[in-house]
Amino acid sequence: MAITIEIDHAKTRARAAAAAGLPVVPQSVSGRIRRLKWGILMLTLSIYYVTPFLRWDRGDNAPHQAVLLDFANGRLYAFFVEIWPQDLYLVTGLLVLASTVLILTNALAGRLWCGFACPQTVWTDLFLLVERRIDGDRRQRLKSIGAPLTIKRAVRIVAKHSAWLLISLATGGTLIFYFTDAPALVRGIASGNVSANALTWIVVFTATTYGLAGFAREQVCTFMCPWPRLQGAIWDPEAYTVNYRDYRGEQRTSAKKAAELRLQGKPAGDCVDCGQCVAVCPIGIDIREGPNFACINCGLCVDACDGVMSKLGRPRGLIDYESWKNIERGRRSEAPVNRLVRPKTIGLTAACLALAGTITLAFATKTTATLSVEHDRDPVAVRLSDGSLRNAYTVKLLNKSSNPHAYILSVTGVDARLAIIGHDATAPIEVAPDGSESLRVTLTAPAAAQGDVLFTARDETGATVLSARDRFVDR
Template sequence: MAPVSMATLDISFKPERAHLRRPKRGVIAERVVPQAVRGRYRRLKWAALILCLTIYYILPFVRWERGPGQPGQAVLFDMERGRLYAFFIEIWPQEVYYLTGLLVLATLVLIWINAVAGRIWCGYFCPQTVWTDLFLLVERAIEGDRRERLKKRDAPLTVRRILEIGLKHAAWILVSMATGGAFVLYFADAPTLVGDMVTGRASAIAYAWVVILTGTTYVLAGFAREQVCTWMCPWPRLQGAIWDPEALTVNYRDYRGEPRGSAKKAAELRAKGEPAGDCVDCLQCVNVCPIGIDIREGPNFACINCGLCVDACDGVMAKLDRPRGLIDYEAWANIERERSGQPARRRVVRTKTVALGLAIVALAAAMGVGLALRGDAKIAVIHDRNPVAVRLSDGRTRNGYTVRLYNKADNERSFRLAVSGLTDAAIEVVGHDAAVSVASDATRELRVLVSSAEGERRSIAFVATDLASGRAVTAQDMFIPSEGGR
């Protein structure tokens, strides 16, 4: 593959191309007005939209039985109790590393998807894409398709036009309110919160977040659209580092389409034995693009791989009785191979994709095993900072610790504290006997003093044993001897 191919990747596209006109000097380009299109990839996008919106709006109302005193919502970010519930999984604040692992896993999956099919996530499942498609559906239903909307944009206002604009924005606001309202349902019991919000009994914070999310959805999906995908989202900026010429991305077969010309002109050139491309320069691929780029100019980081230009071009080729695929999901490396007369090679399975896939499986497996093997009790220890150690009158050294016991079970439990690693250790739980009770689904903080005649720094283990079951949990810390005493 010629190195110039990667060097010419561009993101500095001109959105005004989608309007077939350039703005006057000093005037900001008008936002993209994409045209509706039909085809296999448009149907896939509708299916993705329906799936994503169904999950988003229905999931808060799915029930999951966890036992007495536990929330019955399948997915819940319980801010009051500091818990994250996801069906059979319960994450405590002290287990935030699972969320960190989930973020790392999501990043690896996105990079793997990019290596296989470019920005396919952006084109089908990204929330910005889903809600932009929904807003465009409303806009087309009220104002008409691209040509009608462009005519109305420059036409003088009439009563009917004002009603159309008002109806469109009212529908957008309703969708935005439903979006913001559904989001807050993930942070409280959904049926209860819906009733409280309707009757005005919900908290001011709940209403504030609905307003904030309504505003952001309305602005981003109604007005920012392609600007979010191109300039606000960091993903296009990463394409320079992770772009893969073997990934199945939307590309234009320029060796087949050039030189461009009308169907009549192409027929005349071919009759004369002169070269003529299949592209008739109809600009349908540009008109349907939600980002407003011209894929015929070469690979572009702003392309979200939605495939709408493929549908538009295939429709034109079908009408002209020419083979489909002038614009298609194809690896850029294959475009160059075909241009030079070499056969195309699909290399979805290669070192990069296999390595990323194995990393995803390994991380997911590690997190799954960790969740499966974790217990319903935990102990955490923090050594005192000042003083680190105290010399007692009998010559022994005493260290102080803050010990926190976690009881994740549904019943109250009693634990007996002990310390190992010191031959003559004496442990004192301030204000308690060695046995300490911890309420169900709660934590308890204890002040613990450990004394010993040891004169060397030693690693010790705090052991909390459940008196009912005999199971024990441990936490490591240090015992530090006094240096001169106090």
């Protein structure tokens, strides 16, 4: 059976609101999914606002903020992990892993991230909570649209936008805390001693939060976010997404009319066309029209429908997390089949585990120092007057730890004398914390020789041994 998935948001919004050009004004709803969303909202906001103030002892020469994006010094810190610019391949790996996990989640339950943990969803829910507390629920807010401006309404408008701006300011300010020492910046803001650069970015992020969560809302999820457009490539009919069991709900009729039809032995659907599923939807779509790319899979329509079914004494699940394949099976009066475990999800899970294992191994074997060697290109070898042969190299020692280290440099592989220009070859080479030393090194062989050369640098403790391989050539 061919499936057309609607992506034109304007066609699937509540028709009256769309015709009048009104914004989507979702109604509040209670239920198990709404309670889960409140729990996730509290958890994610707590993590976001608290994390910059967590401390992590890294020694005297390193910052003690647990999570810090120190772009000025080229460092990313996350608790015990420290990433240098040379380690950005690890960040790339983490991004690839996150994308693969997102695709796996989509194969299991559609846009679950969008509906529960996406920052746009979380802050929009928070702004809507403030709006309901001040302006009332959906009916009161719809009445206020276009209503004459009274003192009472003006006070509400000022109170609502003031609360939104305070939340936006806290959000924008907290984001800046991830890029600098949070307690120090708080003290600077309190005393008025803060840089113009920090203030500019706080204003930018505050305005962004205020605009996206306060006004753009469903437009971000439908038009600005690229994820809905990717659904055409990765939409899976076996994924457990929010769907309407039309084989049970149709034909729609009132509860009284349905009872009369059933007494007469005629079919009648469970859907009473109350519109609650549309009223509570933060995107403003009608899930009964079939799969829709704009649906963020938040499940609020499930709570709304379950509440109506409960009042009517009918079983829940008219709208539920269900695979589209099972909807089609239901139309044929077949039993539902759970296919969460299938080749696609097995392959994606294996890919996630392989990526996670590789990244973990890379982090575990990552060193706090590196040694690199570059052979001179012109000339690659020099014949001295006594007949000996000399090759020159640039050796670079990089110390990525917060403590100074001293290294002894040695070579093996060819019978050649090591010399460090401007430095005693037998003396330790001091490298400052978060610093590097570049050395001009020569190898002189008494006769023609050719072969691999292994450069080794050992620190003063003997625990760290760095090595790099190059070539000694005779021409």
